[in-house]
Amino acid sequence: MSTPTTTPAPGAHDEERPPAARTATPSPKGPPNRLRGWVTRAPLLPALVFMIVVTQLPFVATLVISFFDWNALYPEARSFGGFENYQEVLSDPELRDSVVTTALLTAVVVLVSLVLGLLLALLLDRSFRGRGVVRTLLIAPFLLVPVAAALLWKHVLYNPEYGLFNGVLNWLFGEKAPQPNWVSEMPLGAVQVSLIWQWTPFMMLILLAGLQSRPADAIEAARIDGAGAWQIFRYLTLPHLRRYLELGALLGSIYIVQNFDAVFTITSGGLGTANLPYTIYQTFYQGHEYGVASAAGVLVVIGSLVIATLALRVVSSLFREEVRA
């Protein structure tokens, strides 16, 4: 930092203001209250208006379209259909399957990458030679363009004829080596593994930050009192990490529920791997069923709102702690 810093006394701030907020000194000669309010709000308005127009209006439009019987190939036949589309979505086995697929995909990827991320974070939380290099190596998968990562897994690793996996099996077992067709034998697993590879670094980064914010004195005290490594982990580290685990799980869910690239690239939604984003994309982009696609979209939004409410609560509690600290 190039500027001299004078740290303000902690806890001196008003609860309702962020740490850097200063109380505006009311000047008696200033403009009337209302105008001043708008002057304070002015810098915020462009961003707020932009967000409302670009993100909220399309959802309103989706909601409206979802009540219409509308196929793009027969534009004249557009008519109001009430809840027909919703009935169709809820009774369509393909769409119901894609709900299950989405849940499976998200849950498995998030849980496995959380566990792996936790183990890696624990390994990286100690000092050893080349720790920075290892951290950089571990982050690399997360920084590959998602489509490139999916292509890498599909063609370079999974390919049954010349992929690396079967190549290594061939190396190890010679002539009689099993040569599975990874993508067609475990389609959902193939997508999950590639996503776990990309998301474990993300979880590791969040959990590592959590580990490094542990109060060192409490751990030192526990160690002096004779607590073992496992006891310290179980009764000190894990409770401290709880919020970080929740945060990782919820942020990961938000991103993976919406995953499109991996499903699109690795299986093209075939073999029972079509998740909701892919199915909706398919319904309107290739099926031209605008009404049905919109109804599905509305249901996805409702589903995400449930998850989002949980996520917001976690972020909010972390955030409040931060403000208080």
Place this chain on the structure above:
Amino acid sequence: MSALTAGAPEAAPSAAPPKASAMAPRSVRRKNAALGLLAWACGLVFVLPIAWMVLTSLHSESDAATNPPSLAAPLTLDGYREFFSAGGGAGPWPALANSLMASVFSTLFVLVLALPAAYSLSIRPVRKWRDVLFFFLSTKMLPIVAGLLPIYLFAKNTDFLDNIWLLVILYTSMNLPIAVWMMQSFLAEVPSALIEAAQIDGARLPTVLTRVVAPVAAPGIAATALICFIFSWNEMLFARVLTGVVAQTAPVFLTGFITSQGLFLAKVCAASLVISLPVLAAGFAAQDKLVQGLSLGAVK
């Protein structure tokens, strides 16, 4: 680079062995060494697919597609050459240029919109600033795909289809919430006493912003910009649905690369690496602030 690493105390030097281990009993030292080795092994396992991709990209197509794999095959740049001459006359350059344009302009727009917003959410907060902040976040949690159809219809009826500026606008909206959150947390780190002192000295707002706020918040702003750049560069669903020949971005170009018959492994690896290069560079540059950005400022 030094500007980016400043203010990230968790990136403390770690190469030096800890003092304690010198005095620790041999069994503890051995355990530490083993765990260090294990960490190295994990790092290598995770990076192995990428290393293999690099090697494959440097092989000829026929050497890339052997089983068992040929490790020691002669190296060649043919894969890269083919990638850069793919797709007719102009090669991948128009797609790369489109991606660059979409990413750079959307990032600039994000900064222009997010900086003042973050100012009025941290340094001079509006009433209910916390609710506003959470509104921004909530838009990030609504699935993109649910708004795709109306956007597509709008674009189709206004000649915005296959136009890179539509992607610029959409990517701006995609990244703005993240940027507002990040910047809010970075601006909130500017000590209020500093700003008050400057104001007492008679500094006006522009001076306060450029001389007091900017130096402290600059690393954070730079990291925010890099993360927005990464997300825009990576995006594929919008790009796929809303662009065609003219405004195609690099990820879409990459998927179109596979259709041909015959061997393409080396080409695809070369293409994937070239297209990922900007993201890898931006990501490593922003490494220290990556967590804070990705966790929307909740984790420091």
